[in-house]
Amino acid sequence: MANEIQNPVDHLIGDPRVRDIEPKFSKIISDIARVFGQMAQLKGRRATHSFGTVAKGVLEVVKQPDIPPHRLLEAGKKFPVLLRHANIKGFRDDAILDGRGATLRILNGPADAPITALDLHTPILDVLMSTGRCFILPDAASFSRWVASSLQDRGKLLVEFPKITPIFAEIIRNPDSYTKLHYYSETTYLFVGLDGQQYYLRYRLINSDRSADTGFINSADLRLPLDYLPRLENDTRPETYLQNDYQQRVKNGGVKYILQFQLRAVSDNQAANEEAKDCTIPWDETQYPCKDVAVISLTEIVPSELAEPLEFNPYHAPADLSLILAHSINETASLNHLRSVVYQISANMRKFQQPSAELVDWGIKGNQPDPKQVYTYYGQIGQDIPRYDFRRPLPDRVKPKPRYIANFGLHLFPARPFGTIPMLGIVGVAETMQALGQTPPQWMPANLTRTRPDKYEDQFFVERRLNGFNPGKFNQVHTFEAWQYTIRYDCRKYKVEEAGILPAEIEARFKFEDHNLHLHSIKFILNGKTETHKPGDADWEWSKRLFRTAEFVFQEIQSHLGRTHMNLDQYAMAYYRNVVNNPIRLLLEPHFDGLLNINSLGAALILGDTGFIPEASSLSPQEVDIVLKDEISRLSYRNWSPHIQALKDEVQNNHFDRAALSVWEAIEEYVSEFFQQQEAGIKAYWSEIEGMSGDLVSHSVLGQKSQSLAIANINDLKQLCIYVIYLSSFFHSWVNNKQYDDGGDPAYASIGLWDGHHPQYNPITVAEKHAKQVTLLWTLSSVRYNPVMEVGPSALKDRLWKRRKLIQPGIPVESIMMSTNI
Known part of the structure; x- marks a missing residue:
């Protein structure tokens, strides 16, 4: 009882919605906001009404509005407006029978102003409407019980509140079009006329042809307490019809x-x-008729990158069209009051993945924590690779979402049910295989090389250097040699473990003839001896295998972990520690999704004393760290593009360069368009970019070149964004998704070679290393979370789709992921 006496929001700043309410109301706000906030946090989007389309247009007040004179609603007055349609519970599939929503936002500014000239985030008024004249429950007290109840307990509420069933029968619809429905505010607002007279107000939205309301279901089909109806088995309509x-x-x-x-x-x-x-009682339309106030004409679809961050809330209203506040949980106004707070909390959690301490008691005294205290760096400044301190728990904002956990778990081998993030899962597979007498190729699905009878032929060797898991490594020769391109790996400074085989240097040479590359020779230094082999030599196949091993080591450490995971970690850390309000978050955050989580997981799985690379290769954990740091110390967003690494000659089957250049061009256009639309906001919050720049520079391992990571102006920021999006999406998808193609067959390519005559050689240990290679690469290559073509903004998807003929010979456009999340 003591907890009921103490108001849990006494310490808060004092938003009117939490300033004068009873303690029970404070607690309900906190409890429901937690539920909706967690839903938004896990979804990474709105807790309800999750998938929607926003249109822009004009609202014009009718010539003779039959309402008391009002300050805003003068005859003929025009406003720019937005109108968003969505499904209430947030299903992506429109064929799931659900309530349907229409949210109207009236904006400041000239009615004919282009969308780029309007402030979309500061409305005059938000009106939230949905199908059905009424809501299912009358107040915050009863609604909080519904939210907290199991389906079984909701069945009891159906008996206690018999109105629920017929109300749901009116809310849930199976329409042909959003535009053929009637939408109601359900809850009540306050209207104040110019003469000061007060009225209660409810809104309705209908089609301009005044057609009847449609899409009603047969009440006998309801499956309450399930508050929606699944897609019918014979329903073949598209998911987004x-x-x-x-x-x-x-x-x-x-x-x-x-x-x-x-x-x-x-x-x-x-x-x-x-x-x-x-709100459970409809108003008699003969006594309180629905009177025309305005005509809304919608003519333009708002791009998703502008629409998604919008926060609609019934609290967005002027005093003369205001939300009615309540004091107790039993007042009928308490439901809309509660909704306004919960929607704001959900929006904050969706954007920042952090609680709003002003509106809800989250156990935080004061405002939100300083991001610099939440996102702390690992190791010593300037000495260790700048990354999130993986020894600390992940902040809520970057924890993996259930969809990711399910995707990850399904592609572990053996598969794991989703629940908590599987930290192990792969460990022990080798022992299981050994006990069953299985080898990795027999156990696992076939990879590319196992299906290629020509896998040891020279032309296949050339093709994989062009289009395999470690692309962009060709260097043009400017001397008069018999070859025009080389790929070289220098391992001299790295110590090899006992019984391990790794050349000190190895170089593959390629001739360019008739728009094709041909393998000329391979030169290497091994055990202090220099050898050069050519096609037809007795040790020619050994030379190619030695090259594939060195390539594998550097692919994993440099191309995969270095250029994508660890390189992007430093940009993500600088971003999370500084950017809160700057519109750049709309552009960058989707491309950081899952990065800090997988990098923290990879600290044990890939790196470290028991990581895959040190265990399966002939390099120690310390040597792997040195290779990784050497790579990061060479990388900067400045003055870099895939043009630098592209071949100077036109090679017929060079799919990587064509795809890379095409994707880079698409991202340049996409980012440039975003900056044109958001430049004013980016400049308004430039101090956050300065903080981001400061963290990049001060934690860089570039030494004297550290200023090359500075963001001096808006053009620098634009180049940084292009670089980050390219690496996190296209380049990581290429080098990650192709790992099993090239490394899923240890007989063809293993990350470690071992001297069978060395006293330390153990064939069982080598078999276990091969098993871990195969099972890990299967997992890494199979997890496909957040593909661009599914969840990406339309401006980016459209540009990639138009270039798919250039991209797809190298990588399927549908397999390009938004972020480095695996």
Whole structure:
């Protein structure tokens, strides 16, 4: 009981919604906000109404609005507006029968202003409407019980509140089009006329042709307490059929709606006022008719990168069209009051993955924690690779979402059910194989080389250097040699473990003839002896195998871990520690999704004393760290593009260069368009970019070149974004997804070679190393979380799709992931 006496929000700043409410109301706000906040945090998008389409247009007040004179709603007055349609519970699949939503935002500015000239985030008014005249429960007390209840307990609430069933039958719809539905605010607002007279207000939105409401279901089909109906087995409509229809209607002639008001005078009778605010009771339309107030004409679809960050909230309203606040959980106004707080918390968790201490008691005294205290670096400044301190728990903002955990678990071998992140899972597979008498190739699915009868032929060797898991390594020869290109690996400074075989240097040489590359020779230094082999020599196949081993080591450490995982970690850390409000978060954050999590997981799985690379290769953990640091110390976003590494001659089967250059061009266009639209906001919060630049420079391992990571101006920031998006999406997808193609067959390519005559050689240990290589690369290559073509912004997807003929010979466009998350 003591907890009920103490108001848990006494220490808060004092938002009007939490300043004068009873303790029970404070607790309910906290409890429900936690639930919705966690949903938003895990989804990475809105907790409800998750997938939607926003259109822009104009709202024009009708010539003779039959309502009391109002400050805003003058006859003929025009406003720019946004209108978002979505499914209430947040299903992506439109064919799941659900409530349907329409959210109207009235903006400041000229009605005909282009979208780039409008502030989309500071509305005059938000009106949240949905199908059905009523909501299922009348107040915060009953709604909190519904939210917290199991399906079994919700069944009891259906008996206690018999209104729920018929209300759900009116809310849940199976429409042909969003535009053929009627939408209601359900909850009640306050209307104040120019004369100061107060009225209760409810909104309705209908199609301009005044067509009847549609999409009703048979109430007998309800499966309450399940508050939606699954897609019917014979329903073949596309998953986004409603979104597609809305977009096409807006683009092909536009969509028109009529906004209507129902008004009801505020009474001296409190019981009558409570009934007026009770959202489970529809207002009699003969007594309180729906009167036309404005016509809404929608003509333009808002790009998803601008639409997704919008935060709609019934609290966004002027005083003369305001949300009604409540004091207790039993007042009928408490439901809309509660909703306004929960929506804001959900938005904060979606954007920042951190709680809002002003509105909810999260156990935090004061404001949100300083991001620099949450995101701390590992090791010593300037000495260790700048990365998140993997010894600390992951901040909530970057924890893996359930969809990722499920995807990851399904592709472990053996498969794991999703739950907590599987930290091990791969360990022990080798022992299981050994006990069953199996070898990795027999156990695991076939990779590319196992299916190629020509895998040992020279032309296949050339093809994999062009298009395999370690691309872009050719160097042009400027001397008069019999070859024009080389790929060289220098291992001299790295110590090899006993019984391990790794050349001190190895160089493959290639001739360019008739738009093709041909393998000329391989030169290497091994055990202090220099050898050169050519096709047909007795040790020619041994030379190629030796090269593939050296390539594998440097692919994993330099190309995969270095250029993508660890290199991007330093940009992600500088971003998370500084960027909160700058619009650049809309561009960059989706490309950091999962990075800190997988890098923390990889600290044990890939690196470290028991990591895959030190255990399976002939390099110790210390040597692996040296190779990695050497690579990071050479990398900068400045003055870099794939043009630098592209072959100077046109090689017919050089798929990587064509794909890389095409993707880079697409990202340049995409980023440039974003900066044009968001330049004002980027400059307004430039101090956050200065903080990001400071962290990049001060933690860099570039030594005297550390200033090359500085962000001096907006052009630097643009180049950084292009670089980060290219590496986190296309380049990582290429070098990661192709690992099993090249490394899933230890007989063809193993990350470690071993001297069978050395006293330290142990064939069982080598077999275990090979097993770990195969099973790990299978997992890394198979997890496909957040592909660009599924979840990416339309501006990026469209550009990649248009270039797919140049990209797809090298990598399927649908397998390009948004971020380095595996």
